[in-house]
Amino acid sequence: MTKPFEKAEVQQTIINALKMADLMEENRELARAVSRKFEFEGLVGSSKKLRDVLEMGGQLAQVDTTVLIQGESGTGKEVLARAIHYNSSRRNRPFVVVNCGAIPENLIESELFGYRKGAFTGAVSDRKGKFEAADTGTLLLDEVAELPLNMQVKLLRVLQQKEVDVVGDPHPKKVDVRIIAATNRDLYALTGEGGFREDLYYRLSVAPLYLPPLRERREDIPLLVHHFLANLRRRFDKEVNIEPAVMSELQAYHWPGNVRELENIVERVVVFNKTGTVDMNDLPPHLLRASRSIGFGNVVMKLPEDGFSLEDLEKNLLHEALRRHGWNQSQAARYLGITRNTLIYRMQKFGLKEQTLE
Numbered sequence: 001m002t003k004p005f006e007k008a009e010v011q012q013t014i015i016n017a018l019k020m021a022d023l024m025e026e027n028r029e030l031a032r033a034v035s036r037k038f039e040f041e042g043l044v045g046s047s048k049k050l051r052d053v054l055e056m057g058g059q060l061a062q063v064d065t066t067v068l069i070q071g072e073s074g075t076g077k078e079v080l081a082r083a084i085h086y087n088s089s090r091r092n093r094p095f096v097v098v099n100c101g102a103i104p105e106n107l108i109e110s111e112l113f114g115y116r117k118g119a120f121t122g123a124v125s126d127r128k129g130k131f132e133a134a135d136t137g138t139l140l141l142d143e144v145a146e147l148p149l150n151m152q153v154k155l156l157r158v159l160q161q162k163e164v165d166v167v168g169d170p171h172p173k174k175v176d177v178r179i180i181a182a183t184n185r186d187l188y189a190l191t192g193e194g195g196f197r198e199d200l201y202y203r204l205s206v207a208p209l210y211l212p213p214l215r216e217r218r219e220d221i222p223l224l225v226h227h228f229l230a231n232l233r234r235r236f237d238k239e240v241n242i243e244p245a246v247m248s249e250l251q252a253y254h255w256p257g258n259v260r261e262l263e264n265i266v267e268r269v270v271v272f273n274k275t276g277t278v279d280m281n282d283l284p285p286h287l288l289r290a291s292r293s294i295g296f297g298n299v300v301m302k303l304p305e306d307g308f309s310l311e312d313l314e315k316n317l318l319h320e321a322l323r324r325h326g327w328n329q330s331q332a333a334r335y336l337g338i339t340r341n342t343l344i345y346r347m348q349k350f351g352l353k354e355q356t357l358e
């Protein structure tokens with residue numbers, strides 16, 4: 001600052017200092033929240049939905065069953081599979097990933113089961129398949145829904161017999177592999193459409209896990225952002241804070257690409273940030289456009305562009321609060337931060353009564 005002090009300049013400096021103090025307090029709060037978070041091998045989140053999956057994952061790590069992980073793209077299926085393996089008794093054995101959707105159809109069999117020298121033109125030496133590579137360990141069959149039907153039959157046989165038919169070898173080979181299958185498709189629905197064999201579906205889905213999309217567990221977003229910021233701080237030696245308004249915006253967005261998309265956006269804003277603080281202008285425009293919503297406290301609402309009825313909104317909120325508390329008026333009033341009398345007055349105003357059939 002240069003002398004003589006301009007009044008506006010002084011004010012701006014004070015405002016900036018206060019803003020900084022707020023941010024530091026918010027970061028401390030987040031750090032506290034993070035220390036309370038539930039973590040399973042790098043999978044971060046505090047929502048009930050995620051905690052339930054991680055808890056089941058933790059239990060499944062202790063047993064040797066086949067696991068099927070379903071969830072939209074970017075929800076963390078591969079990290080969860082890894083977490084299960086590295087918490088299992090096979091943790092010191094190989095963890096092998098095969099992306100069933102990425103291998104050309106005519107190569108899948110030799111990729112999975114391997115081949116012997118001379119099995120076909122070009123097979124100049126023996127080659128181990130993924131099953132053999134994963135022997136005594138875990139094999140993640142990623143994008144399992146993309147397996148062609150004829151390969152599904154062969155896979156089912158391997159799972160049942162615990163042996164593989166190496167291409168060009170008349171003798172089946174014993175393998176001891178724990179299978180984790182993952183897909184972003186609804187595998188059961190696919191069986192109905194003939195895209196996935198029902199018998200294989202039942203064989204794979206002994207222990208099904210479902211990772212919910214990020215938009216259904218928004219309370220995980222601040223924790224994830226903080227987690228990614230901490231990683232980036234280590235990676236780039238760069239300390240960047242996020243304004244509370246930006247955090248609300250991130251929490252309101254619908255995240256079609258789930259955690260992967262969030263991770264990429266956080267990295268992008270950190271990399272391009274010059275001021276040490278991420279504000280609204282730093283967010284990609286598509287994100288702002290997509291989430292024209294308001295947030296206060298822990299409530300996030302999307303408001304329609306073309307207006308709405310405040311009375312209807314109030315009525316619906318009252319109704320929801322009552323329904324959630326089994327129509328207990330004292331509890332619903334406390335939930336809404338109003339007195340019981342006020343609640344009763346408003347219930348009468350809107351003609352709200354307990355519906356017996358709810």
Ligand SMILES: Nc1ncnc2c1ncn2[C@@H]1O[C@H](COP(=O)(O)OP(=O)(O)OP(=O)(O)O)[C@@H](O)[C@H]1O
Binds near residue numbers: 044045071074075
């Ligand atoms: N709960 C979480 N905590 C921390 N990082 C996560 C979490 N969930 C996902 N990630 C991160 O998000 C990214 C995507 O995760 P992953 O590759 O496991 O998703 P996926 O479900 O396998 O996606 P796809 O279907 O596209 O293959 C990874 O970088 C992963 O580390």
Ligand SMILES: [Mg+2]
Binds near residue numbers: 077078142
């Ligand atoms: Mg994946």
